[in-house]
Amino acid sequence: MTRRPPSRPPEIPGFRYQRLLGSGGFADVFLYEQELPRRKVAVKALLADAVTPAGLAQFVDEANLMAQLSTHPSIVTIYQAATTADGRPYLVMEYCPRPNLSVRYRNERIGVAESLRIAVRLAGAVETAHRAGILHRDIKPANVLTTDYGWPALTDFGISVATAAADDTDQAGMSIPWAAPEFFADDAPRGAGGDVYALTATVYTLLAGRSPFEQGRGSNSALDLITRIERDPVPPTGRDDVPPSLEELFRRGMAKRPEGRFSSAAAFARAIQRVEQELHLTPTALDVPDASWVETGEDAEDQRTRVRSISTVQVNRDPSATRHRPAIIDPAARGQEAAGAGRAADEGDVGAPGSERAGRRRNAWIALGAALVVVAAVAAMAIGALNQPGGIEEPSPSDSVATADTPTAQQSPPPPVTDLDLDRTGDDVQVTWTAPKYEGELEFVIVVTSGGDSWDLSTGSRTSSTIEDRADQVCVTVKSIDATSRKVSSDNGNPTACA
Template sequence: MSRRLPSTPPNLPGFEFVRVLGSGGFADVFLYEQNMPRRLVAVKVLLAGVVNDDTRQMFQAEANLMAQLSSHPSILTVYQASVAADGRPYLVMEYCSATIGQRYRATQLPIAEVLSIGVRVSSAVETAHQQGVLHRDIKPSNILTTAFGHPVLSDFGIAATLGQVESSDTVGLSIPWSAPEVLHDEVSGTVASEVWSLGATVYSLLAGRSPFEITGGDNGTAALMARIAKAKVPPTGRDDVPPNLEAVLARAMSRDPGARQASALEFIRDLQSVEAELGLPQTPIEVVVDDWALVTTIDDDERTRVSTAPSVSLRGSARRRRGPAAARTHAGSIATQSRQRETGSTSSSGVTQRVPRLAWGVSIVAVLLLALSGAGVWAVVQGTRSIPVVSNVQGTADGTTVTFTWADPGLQTGDVYIVSIDGTPSPVQRDGTYSLEVLDRERVCASVVVSRDGKAGQASAERCVDVEGSG
């Protein structure tokens, strides 16, 4: 079936049409130049033939969702939304010159880049989930690249609110990146199905093909759905992909939703663990959390909260405008100014007299920090949490099976263990037991380290076990 021709670009006041960018089932995307401020923008225009109450509502929902989420550094920015003179709704969005979908099939992407993209896009998905929103169409072609090379997630056109998906109508989906339960209409979308799509997307970027696609084979709809239903994830076929990463992706695409990572955030941590294993720079998590302040002092005079930085790197890229954390800080500043007006703490010229009080506040903080330093918790003030250290690792051998065990040192939600056997890290795990079959060595040594948010703590003392009957 031939592709349709794009629709006529609408006449938009303040914008000049440049060229067609792409066409979809419900909309066309055009490149315009905005006159004030002068910049190139992508304009998504709903097709006249599909404009009805349902599609108009869906389009409006997309505009609202993306506007709410686009302060995130890895979500495409929406500048404005309106209706053209010919009655077609449109969105004005950040222009991105390329998609990841245009690259991964043409050239092999480096593992470091794929892991970084995976962490950033998963951060965007986790942020949407925390706002109660499912994307429901996560795939490589919906990951765009900004002029600065930053990946951003786009197209929330079929997004749904968490908790409402069970009663939602049937929507379009992309089969190669859709979970088995979605393809078989068991659900129209859940957090677990989004984790599946994230795993399938990262897999695709590594392999140059979707997970269940067979090069030169039958990749029609029925054949793909049948293979996805079995959920036997084949290897990526790349020699440079470590077994741990293959295992992370296979877990994300488990047939049983309960066997997958419990959230996009947990998937992020697994990817970060692979980065740590490969000695790659840590890609920061871009997810806002509530427990920003580890140590807080209050200046009773100013009533201004003075807090340390968060323990986990959750900041966004510098290329973006102020995110939610900064917005909260700004809100706090406004509240402080309001309190100052209420208490009359301004000079006759209207300028707030802050210098003496600020100096007093700084003195309080300085004294507190000195006290904390004397108490041995200076690291907390610096915004770092102490990662627990595993102690007293025990090892036993039963024939050629060696088992190492250790006590829980005080894990938090999301923490994982990384067991190194003779210096080689094994896949991350969450149990205090690790067993392996040894056939070629007479002695096996293991150490265990706790990884939190992709950062490894101090390794345990190494425990060695002699193996009888091996060799």
Template sequence: MLPGYAVIRPLGSGGFADVFLYEQDLPRRVVAVKVLAAEAVNDETLRAFNAEADILARLSAHPAIVTVHLASISSDGRPFFVMEYCPDTMSARLRRDSLALSTVLETGVRIAGAVETVHRAGLLHRDIKPSNILITALGSAVLADFGIAAADDEDGDVAMSVPWSAPEVLQETTNGTIASEVWSLAATVYTLLTGRSPFESDRRQANTRDLMTGRILKAVYTPTGRDDVPPRLEEALRTALSKDPSRRFASAQAFAEELRWVQYELGIPPTAIEVASPEWARAAGLIDLDDRDRRGPVVSTVNPDSRRAQREAKQAEAAA
């Protein structure tokens, strides 16, 4: 139980955490609460959980990154954080129906702006895919799930979702770079257009991890097959999904700018690319990604030299 919150129902579980829908008493609103699973508590999961909470707290001012409201320790000793409740995901929406080209382009630009902001903070998301794009109550796409994020110069274990991972990540020559995140962005946009990842086969038995990895390593681009997708968009996806990282767009922002040109040529009002200023991004990047401490609520104290402390001391002296 969390003081000030009433549980409504479970939302899901996976990896090392469970997510629940709660109602907050004050201010009154529904929120999503992510709680570290009791059986999963160890140094590595605490590191990942603390990093995700810290990253979201620093970056969630961005309009296309999910907002975190609070992080603390529950009565049973499990770390948790409270974030905005997003009632849908892009992957779930895609399973229900195909997406309009205009929706895909808008989503691509928004999420690319979020990823660019993450990169400017010196971080990598490392798991960009449709299921990690949530839909807010107002219908806006936001990037979530920073549980395996890392500093852009950090070595470590490779964490990935194969269908949206770049060849060099699957080959484990890197655990992630800006170029590999551009690949994942493009693979996500491709999936939103087609309902399948770029190297997914129509035959289910051909989509084992090994077979799909083999196709990704060859990186032979297959056009989307949509009549409404213009050649410029196909070429942008082909470039971003190049086997050679040096041939891809140099940044998430550059990829977003190309998507905006596609919008412009189609007569669609270009979506703004929202990225952080250098000063804000530098401050946001001051995160200890190796923090394995089990944190508790901060205890407020009164500075003995403050006016309040002096006033209370005088009141106590007068009452004596």
């Protein structure tokens, strides 16, 4: 099998072509320089023979949905979507020059602490997409880019769906090594559980240095991988620094049946946060949409144009663990200023799921097996050539562990809040409270307890928030925090309410 030549770069007014970044099964990615405002951008243009009239219409829908997610700090920003004069749809995206996760895990040993940070940040991206009604369907290391600031950036939302053939719109492009077992069965449900599986498999890959069911010795053909994914238990990562709790987390996240996995990407993130706590790491904030900006009344329409914040969700710490203070992160202070996003060639992409039985669809997978090995090898070489490793990510402040000896201001903790009130409408719980009188600047954190699980939600200086929860009862405790010293109001005086 020979590698196809790249397609002709599209002519886009106001953009100057630089070079090819990578090639995939349905599109090529090019580096352009945008003239105004001047910046480097990645342009992904679909191949002409991969587009049908139905695919074009679906591409527009998917591009609009992607734009809704672009403000998330761990999702690639989409600047523009249009169609060239010759009918080729394209996306203009942020350009991420640093190596994607596929390049990184193949060329370096990624630490446990960094892998856990990446896991929570990606889970926030996936949870945000799911709340918007969007399934990714092809989460894998090659689809996780890295911004200039070292943040993972998930890309390729829904593109495989948009490029499906018009006479088989139920097909979804995916990659075998990270695909859930149900993707290989006829008429099996393919919902959010498939993304949770692929997310778990991606994090596993970062630590193991291989996909979950890939073997160092022996055959890794399409049929072999599918058989192991469907039947074999998840093997251990083989690393001494991976705790048993994380190995168990991988087994649950990649359970054979969707109902055996974590119920959501957010639940997966909370489990990761508990592992971070076990390892004495500061739990990474989970970025999810904050619905508390919604207003009712005369100015409700006005509110739609205002900037909405991202809530940061953290695991609830054990009160007896006095060595660590709660890590309350203000999402506005971190920002999203990454300079771009390109994507290297797809690895092992295929167009349609096979069958659980050795029937007609599995025969198609077997037929593609030999080609898949060649394509994967060529893609890996292309990735290595186009996206050389740019060094190991510098440790972020979240790597450090605050100890009891850490110097802090000697002032007393701030007083607790008052007038805590919960107003529940369906799955939405509106939480409001009154800030205490205090000379310094205060921030607030909500401790949410629901269904036997507990997590923290930072609200910054706001005195209200909306929680989405489907449990029969949710209980909330609100704490006040000194913005400078980070001292937290006494547990004895913090109010709690349930709804």
